[in-house]
Amino acid sequence: MKLKFEVGDEDFSLAGRASxxxxxxxxxxxxxxxxxxxxxxxxxxxxxNMVIHAGGGVAEAEIEADRVVLTLIDAGPGIPDLSLAMTEGWSTAPDRFRELGFGAGMGLPNMRRNCDExxxxxxxxxxxxxxxxxxx
Amino acid sequence: MSAEDSPAPHSVLLDPEKCVGCTTCIKKCPTEAIRVRKGRASIIAERCIDCGECIRTCPHGAKRAVSDPLSMIEGYRVKVAVPAPTLYSQYDEGRSVNRVLSGLLELGFDEVFEVAEAAEIVTAATKALLAHDGTLPRPLISSACPAVVKLVQLRFPSLIPHLAPLIPPMEAAARIVKDRLHAGEDGVGVFFITPCAGKVTVTRAPLGYARSALDGVIGLRDIYLPLRAAIAAAPERVLAHAGRMGLEWARTEGECEAVGERRSISVDGIGNVIGVLEALENGSMKDLVYIEALACPAGCVGGPLTVENPYIAKTRLRNREESAPPQSAGPRRYESLGDLGWTEAVKARSALVLDPDMLKALVMMEEIEFRASGLPGLDCGSCGAPSCKALAEDIVRGTAIESDCVFKLRDRVRELAKELMALEEIRPPGLDR
Known part of the structure; x- marks a missing residue:
């Protein structure tokens, strides 16, 4: 089965709804x-990530008998250096998000750590x- | 349904005379465990966590807790009351803790032992876990509130390892009375004075330990008035020993203050507890060490079997804390109580799982989504389920039908009416002139 979510633009009140x-x-x-x-x-x-960096996007979860596939697609600014972005602690989050406790540079590494592919x-x-x- | 789901005893009973079949309780139940059937609320036992939210919110007083009657103590040679510290918050400060406890003796008890005193020992055990036990994950979640423990079992099984594996203060109090103060004696009855239904259930079906040392649990609400009269009549005796560290367990933030852990969260109210546990599950609470989670507003002082307004009770308790010593002599007196740790595993409860076969569950889930998309989405509750989604699930589980939805029923009536009108238009040839 497939679940589809619209992730809003800088809207933290809805962030977390998909998960x-x-x-x-x-x-x-x-x-x-x-x-x-x-x-x-x-x-x-x-x-x-989509809320902080990309002004929202679409999140999908496809649940199958032997796996869950999560797909997150945004039309944001893109990432110039992927390997840097995958480094723990590296962050480009604006201060207004850091003040909220986000943007510690753990997002992408954490995502990778928690999945198999x-x-x-x-x-x-x-x-x-x-x-x-x-x-x- | 697995073995641990076999309908556990519950302490919430419905008075069918008083229940009008309204939707208040089904909407407030945090585990969607109530449905209205045949005009009366009915609880799905496997899903109930004994939080008492339905008792608190029923506008008709149709839900009540099954606790033990005061007359029960008559069967024992030595009758010992172990009152929750919440009891002190139910009477104004003009009635000292000594007087409240003296009132209990007037009611027929031979002795009292304060649960607050035992809470100090549990405080010490919690501190020791936080300081020395590296095998448990952080943050630890307090297991003092039985509704929270059951909520974790049912809705947050991944957090079970976070539960502090310690017996609750009321149980520690009962053990002190039986194993220390009256070791080896027969005919000693220990009775907890409870602010909530959850503690009644957990005494009958313990979580984390095999058998409760308590002999009965008496609802605070049931003895409130007789105790009030007894307090007025009783000569004041010095019976209060508990310190601030134990008293404060009855209100929100008290446990964290007692444990002395600043990297902690105090959360009260079952909805707020769910929010915090969700966040914890999302991995967004990294630096926390301890979570005090209490199902009732303001903590145990807001329990469904209390009488006073939770916030007034909380302030009263705070005032009493101020005139108490920081700590009683208790922890030193009963240091040798022994292990307060759990001896039985607390397991996940699978009542929310659609089917043990994941593939079947997946098919059911898809059908639920499909059914739900055809329902109005108003979550009006008229069908007896708390939401359209819940009705969709009930339909797929086979416990409800689509026409239970009043809007769907109306659609069908309208179609039938159209069909009737169409039939009415048809004239048999003999009449058609």
Whole structure:
């Protein structure tokens, strides 16, 4: 089954909705606690990233018999240096988000850590897409 | 349904005479465990966490807790009351803790032992866990509130390892009475005076330990008035020993203050607790060490079996804390109480899982989404389920039908009416002139 979420522009009140709903569905399916936790963290970090950096985007979760595929697509500014962006502690988050406790430079590394497959594509000026697979 | 889901005893009962079948309780239940069927609320036992939210919110007083009657103490040679510190907050400061406790003796108890005193020992055990136990994840979640422990079992199984594996203060108090003060004696009955239904249930079906040392649990609300009269009549005796560290467990922030951990969160009210646990599950609470989570507003002083307004009760308790010593002699007196740790595993409860077979569950989930998209989305509750989504789930589980939705029913009536009108237009040839 497929779940689709619109992630809003700089709207923290709705950030977390996708991961929360995904979590609810996975729990209903009887997926193990550790997998649920990993999937929700990956989704949550992705949502927050889209809010902070890309002015929102679309998050999708496809749940299959043996895996969960999370896809996050935005039309934001893109990431000039991917390997730098994947470094723990590296952040380009504006101060107004850091003041809220976000932007510690752990988003992408955390997403990668919590999934089994991680693909990221980004083009400056066009946007970023992330695909994460969590095997059940 | 797995073994641990077998309908556990619950302490919330419905009075069918008083229940009018309204939607108040189904909407407030944090685990969507209530449905209205045949004009009466009914609880899905496997989902109930005994938080008492329905008791608190029922406008008709139709929900009540099953606790033990005061007359129960008569069967024991030595009758010992172990009152929750919340009890002190129910009477104004003009009635000292000594007088409240003296009132309990007047009511027929032979002795009192304050749960607040035991809370000091649990405080010490919690501190020791936080200081020395590196095997447990952080933050630890307090397990003093049984509704929170059950909420974690049901809705947040990934957080079970975070629960502080310690018996609650009321249980520690009962053990002190039985194993220390009356070791080896027969006929000693220990009775907890409770602010909530959850503690009644957990005494009958303990979480983390095999058997409760308590012999009965008496609802605070049930003895409020007789105790009030007894307080007025009783000669004041010196019975209060508990210090601030134990008293403050009954209100929000008290546990964290007692444990002395600044990297902590105090959260009260079941909805707020859910919010914090969600955030914890999302990994967004990295530097926290301890979470004090209490299901009732303002903490135990806001329990569904209390009488006083929670916030007034909280202030009263604070005032009493100020005139108490920081700590009683308790922890030194009962240091040898032994291990307060859990001896039984607290397991996940699977009542929310759609089907043990994940593929079947997946098919059901898809059907639920599909069914829900055809419902009006008003979450009006008229169908007896708390939301359209919940009705969709009930339909797929086979416990409800689509026409339980009044809007769907109206659609069908309208279609039927159209069909009737169309039929009415048809004239049999013999009449068609």
């Amino acid at each position: 929360s709903e995904l979590k609810g569905v996975l729990k209903r399916l009887g997926i193990g606690p550790d997998l649920v936790r990993r999937a929700s963290i990956a989704m949550y970090e992705g949502e927050i 991680f693909d990221i594509e980004s083009e400056v000026g066009k946007g970023t897409s992330v695909r994460m697979v969590i095997r059940l």
